[in-house]
Amino acid sequence: MLLNILNKINGPKDLKELTSDELKILSSEIRESIITKVSTIGGHFGPNLGMVEATIALHCVFNSPIDKIVYDVSHQSYTHKILTGRKHAFINPAEYKSVTGYTSPDESEHDFFTIGHTSTSVSLACGLAKARDVKGGNENIIAVIGDGSLSGGEAFEGLNNAAASGKNIIILVNDNDMSIAENYGGLYKNLALLHETYGKSENNFFKSLGFDYYYVKDGNNIESLIETFSKVKDIDHPVVVHIHSVKGKGYKDSEENKEAFHWVMPFDLKTKEPLVKNNGETYGGIAGEFLSQKARKDSSIVAITAATPGPVGLGSFRHEFKDQFIDVGIAEEHAIALASGIASQGGKPVASFFSSFIQRTYDQLSQDLAINNNPALIMVYGGGITGSDVTHHGIFDIPLISNIPNIVYLAPTNKEEYIAMMEWGIEQDKYPVAIRVPNMGVVSATVEVELSFDNLNTYKKVKDGSEVAIIGLGSFYHLGEKVQGKLKETTGINATLINPRFISGIDKNLLTELLDNHKLVITLEDGILDGGFGEKISRFYGDKDMKVLNFGASKEFTDSVSIEELYRRYHLTDELIISDIKKALK
Template identity: 35%
Template sequence: MSYEILSKIESPADVKALSAEQLDQLCDEIREKLIDVVSVNGGHLSSNLGVVELTVALHRVFDCPADSVVFDVGHQSYTHKMLTGRFNEIDTIRREGGLSGFPKRCESEYDAFNAGHASTSISAALGIAKAKLLTGDPSYTIAVIGDGSLTGGMAYEGLNNAGQHKKNFIVILNDNRMSISRNVGAMARYLSSIRLQPWYRRLKRGTERALSKIPLLGRPIGNVLKRSKSKVKHVMYRHTIFDKLGLSYYGPVDGHNMEELTNALNTVKQSKDPALLHVVTKKGKGYKYAEDDSAYYHGVGSFNIDTGEPISSDKNFSAVFGEKLCELAQADQRVCAVTAAMRTGTGLVDFAKLYRDRFFDVGIAEEHAVTFAAGLAVNGLLPVFAVYSTFLQRSYDQLIHDVSMQHAHLVLGIDRAGVVGEDGETHQGLFDVSMLNAIPDTTIYSPCYFDGLESALTAALFDCEGLAAVRYPRGSEGTKPEGYTIENLNYDIIGDKDADTLLITYGRLFNEAVEARQILQQQGKKLCILKLCRIKPIDENAVRFAADYPYIRFFEEGMASGGTAQLFRTMLDDLSYSGDYQITAVDDRYVPHASVKNTLKNLGFDAASMARAVQQSEEVSG
């Protein structure tokens, strides 16, 4: 496609110059480009297709970057990037050295605030708006938040304060009736009721206009009506929850009607009070497969545009986790599953169907999920909270206070542990081990293979007490080395026990370690590998075994500070170990987006880097 109009958009000023017909063509071209790029690079498709018109209208009505647009989560910002001078780079999105899949202040002056997790936009935008007020900046600040993000408590903390702001603050509620999994809870039902009764705002405005035209009596009657507690008031001035929080509510508006959107945005722009515009959109709009299954195409790998089929369909850890949990739930009716709006991503679709009464999707509310699960646990059930590593970070306080301190037995299924690749800094699962290592009486398993995951999940549920976690990477398992059968729960020893160097690792990196040993074998060198599966508490026998080696190299796909490698070193010190011990882990920094393969290489976690580190250390020490 030539992208006749889109290719000429260098800034939002170019959007303002387009005719109504050109705007429609621009939206069509944007959708074509979105589908084309995501089919190759992977990424967030459904959410971006749903906000095309809304994003175009925002840049037509407001003056960015003076006016600040803060996107919640930020996975829907691809159109925004194309309209703000980044169209020529959009093919690089989510690729190493290319555009981020989320807003990044260091990437463009049009990205007002970094994002990646849900429910933050209102708080961030309110802070920006307050700063503008204090510095005399008259520009607007707009938070764009989805209805799914309204299931997160932080959104209400922001709304609770937003109503006190004086002016030029707008919340756009992008209501696509879904988050990642289908929305749940009272807010979803409430928004549905508003969508079904869009007449009341028009009636309110019409009544005010009619009363204002009555000489002498009109305005006093209107004031009395506003102050009254009568049923008449509730007919004419029926408030939404947003009105009661201090934001003037407008809508709902058709989020795919450019004229209606533009008029609505111009209207809220004139509001003297902070305003909330309710926009109804269709997730996945313009691509049939995404419209039919917007959850699957929310975050998708590369796919065939014509068929919608994924390029790769290998079995993955999430699916194995879900299958095993169903098996365990069938055998024991106490087993429950909890998710924070990630039923599909964490492999719980079948569990939700088979064990409906024991499946709990609490929405995008990880803090609530943990404490809710703790409540299940203290009353005798066996809850498993399936959550991405990056989102587990949001519930740290609850893990300590509501689970660990009262010794509630909760199992965490930590998906996407370690490097996740193209989603980058905000989604890398590199902090969970350091976080959990600091919590007393916690058990952590980090298997490398599917059978190890199944064994670890069973042990975490039925053999452990208190807080237990099973962490596993995104994607499929690697190939087992020759002679390796079933992954043990505590640790395994592979290779040449009479070698000088012991390489220690866990999880996915074991595959790299096995390949590193093969590289060294070709050079006539020996290597022994200690593969941990239970990384907290570390088996003392594993430490005693390691203490006999003069050279130890620990490779950890996580943060060095507070990681398993540091704990292992402490345990070696207790045995008066005097050998050469070195750690390769993520050192005090955030890891940018790139493919998993390249990221592992960049961090020194790939087989070639491991082999080189072992060879160099022995040469230097020798």
């Protein structure tokens, strides 16, 4: 691929010398670079392809980093990175992983925040604008936000505040008719009306808040974008620039199948086949089929998701059960309160989230759900230690959820236990129930699975031994099995192996029994130790004659560190755990 124009671009100032035709060529070269890189290593595909022209236009008109641009959720920041000195990470395969997929102040003076969650850019930009004003500055502050992100509560809070500020703040709304999946909500009827009237309808959500308003019909037309951005540059009041763009622009498959190409795993550009294939069962797929079977017999089943129906197994459910499915958009807080309301009237809501995103819902879990003790079922996906970027960790849900009164947080270890917990969680009517979906390949039970969990906080002793007891929570129960086997093989110690099943409480009777013939208890959890499951066990034994070792993640933010490195760092391999056991027993 020849990069005749891109090779000349080392920073935003280089754009200002280009002709209109050269800018168009540049947009094609950037788009091809993004397609090649993301198809090779994976990443956010459609959002970045749709923002190429708008980002070029922003950097042509404004003076970054003096003028400050904040990219909501960073899903559309690749072109920005290319234009601000990081093109090597998009054109040189050897350097593809040298930058993150998100904005990062550690990488560039043109990035002001590390951002990976949505609906935040307007609020952050309000802060930049206020800081500018109190310091007597006059730079432009620009917040880029997608139409899908507008469904998040923080986006409305930010817009509400920005509109009342009375000073320069420019909100660029990139409207491509999509969130991760299809948009849901009353706001989108108004956006559609603005499309139909080319922004001329007086029924205008943004004007109703107090914004000045500009509309760009073709959000992938560089000349139109530059013309409009030039009009609002140095403006002395809040303004919304609403552009109608094409998500996945320039790649036919992405334009036609926007949801599938929002974020992609590596794939072959010629055959379109994934380079990493997963043809086996998934826990999300199991949940989707289970809920479909339930919903065919019970109209009170209501599945809820926050813009991620596919990844949480509801891809088919949403089409078959339109009246029993709600996608709230980027609004996890609302989803929890909604589920509580449904449950309060005898409905059976099942709300599914990723661990990283359920962090937003603490107040609703506590106030709207748990205090009212309504029996909603919450499914938590992606919980565990991973090599993810810093904004998408799944290690914080255990302390967050398990320490709220009334909520029963369950950790299945296999497919059969998982299904039994879902069945119980839906049909029982005494508690809010959350299930931490195993973050691993699907495994089947090797021992009998109980079908009821009414007897709360009762652990299951799978192997009865002595001297050492291993309590392996959820996915890490299988690590516990390995440790138990190798410990017996290398030391002769026949350790007790326990599947606790309940994250949110302790089995005092079983833990007391262990005092008779055990010297050491170890806990294994796929999450952060501080405030986590293991600390509950340590606290129980605090005034007793029992040593306890807790294994899990340290309290730290890691950014794209390999899982192998993290497991070594946290002593989460069977060899390192056994070594620590031997030291503790001396």
